[in-house]
Amino acid sequence: MKRRDFFKSAAVVGVSTLGASAFGGEVKMRQPIDNQPILKFNFPEKRPMITHSDRPPLLEAPRDVFTQAITPNDEFFVRWHMPEIPTYIDPKKFIISVNGLVEKDYIITLDELKHDFEQVEVTAVLQCGGNSRSAFVPITGGVQWGSGAMGCAKWKGVRLSDLLHRAGLKDGAKWIGFNGMETAAYYKTPGFVRELNIDELDDHVIVAYQMNGEDLPYLNGYPVRLVLPGYFSDSWVKMLKNITVTSDYQHHFFMDEAYRVPDNITEGELPDNLVKKTKPITRMNIKSVIGFPEDKSTITINSQLVVRGVAFDGGIGIQNVLISLDGGTTWEASLLDNDARGRYAYRTFRFSFKPKTYGKLEIMAKAVDRFGHEQPFAQNVLWNHGGYKYNGIDIVTVEVI
Numbered sequence: 381m382k383r384r385d386f387f388k389s390a391a392v393v394g395v396s397t398l399g400a401s402a403f404g405g406e407v408k409m410r411q412p413i414d415n416q417p418i419l420k421f422n423f424p425e426k427r428p429m430i431t432h433s434d435r436p437p438l439l440e441a442p443r444d445v446f447t448q449a450i451t452p453n454d455e456f457f458v459r460w461h462m463p464e465i466p467t468y469i470d471p472k473k474f475i476i477s478v479n480g481l482v483e484k485d486y487i488i489t490l491d492e493l494k495h496d497f498e499q500v501e502v503t504a505v506l507q508c509g510g511n512s513r514s515a516f517v518p519i520t521g522g523v524q525w526g527s528g529a530m531g532c533a534k535w536k537g538v539r540l541s542d543l544l545h546r547a548g549l550k551d552g553a554k555w556i557g558f559n560g561m562e563t564a565a566y567y568k569t570p571g572f573v574r575e576l577n578i579d580e581l582d583d584h585v586i587v588a589y590q591m592n593g594e595d596l597p598y599l600n601g602y603p604v605r606l607v608l609p610g611y612f613s614d615s616w617v618k619m620l621k622n623i624t625v626t627s628d629y630q631h632h633f634f635m636d637e638a639y640r641v642p643d644n645i646t647e648g649e650l651p652d653n654l655v656k657k658t659k660p661i662t663r664m665n666i667k668s669v670i671g672f673p674e675d676k677s678t679i680t681i682n683s684q685l686v687v688r689g690v691a692f693d694g695g696i697g698i699q700n701v702l703i704s705l706d707g708g709t710t711w712e713a714s715l716l717d718n719d720a721r722g723r724y725a726y727r728t729f730r731f732s733f734k735p736k737t738y739g740k741l742e743i744m745a746k747a748v749d750r751f752g753h754e755q756p757f758a759q760n761v762l763w764n765h766g767g768y769k770y771n772g773i774d775i776v777t778v779e780v781i
Contacts, residue, residue: 413514436460441528446671451531462562480625483548504609504724513767520767537588561619609724610695648762663694668747690726691747701729
């Protein structure tokens with residue numbers, strides 16, 4: 381398939397993204413909506429996935445994807461903000477502009493990116509800040525994701541610091557702004573621009589052109605995207621076109637209005653008493669998801685069942701994943717894989733047991749990081765108006781027959 385023909389073969393589907401509902405009633409959390417239907421048609425370079433919208437493309441991975449340490453490219457979730465995405469990009473003509481408070485503005489081609497700088501790789505989880513938003517009650521605005529707006533990949537590219545070093549930072553340089561190629565259908569709609577403080581920059585932040593050993597899939601940001609390990613995906617700008625260095629923070633809608641949570645110790649609020657002071661979401665919190673068995677599946681009594689899933693956080697590192705079969709009264713340690721892929725990657729876990737009683741059985745997974753932080757029960761996750769950062773203990777209910 382030619383890049384110029386990319387969207388010609390995309391399936392046309394209905395939009396099921398929900399808006400904000402009228403507030404009222406009980407404020408609580410539930411398990412994210414699971415088993416949402418998978419579209420029978422697939423988008424280019426993707427398998428059939430849970431599809432929330434086709435313009436812009438919003439694709440969610442089903443639960444069974446989350447038994448693997450590395451998420452296949454064709455099952456990796458997709459999240460765009462603007463409906464206008466280029467349908468053809470010529471890799472020979474593509475350039476990234478580096479400008480602003482630098483000694484020398486310059487442009488870099490894709491070929492130069494691949495051959496004129498040290499090439500590095502980092503394995504990291506990419507997760508939408510609104511992943512699992514369907515757990516919030518009352519419903520909040522935004523895509524009503526289940527648990528599948530996340531994935532883990534091996535990214536290859538060039539350190540952002542190396543690109544900035546070539547330009548040379550002037551005195552007073554403090555902020556870096558990133559802009560991609562997606563645009564709004566209405567000219568007054570604010571552009572999707574994100575900013576990063578230079579103090580947040582380290583050698584893991586890269587401009588990537590490759591994902592799991594292949595060119596970035598078109599829907600995941602081809603030809604290059606920013607990779608910011610440990611941070612939610614709203615900062616991982618796709619189809620990266622422009623890097624601008626400034627002395628002062630530049631106000632943008634997607635920094636000052638969207639992707640923000642209450643600026644208090646709990647990051648929580650009430651629908652009828654919204655917090656006025658907010659802050660942008662940045663680092664991911666601890667989370668685990670069971671990939672097998674799937675919710676509402678059936679298993680045979682006395683059979684050997686192996687629960688499998690993934691756990692991750694914002695870079696502290698996962699120490700353990702605990703499993704409970706009695707509603708959280710007691711917990712047992714699962715078997716974790718090694719952490720050779722690094723602290724920003726998934727840790728896969730396994731837990732084997734034989735169910736001894738007929739009927740419904742709840743399987744719970746709770747991740748613990750190296751500092752002892754644990755996932756909370758869903759009912760202990762606090763509500764916020766954006767539906768961000770849900771990380772309740774994952775529960776899968778099966779029928780033992």
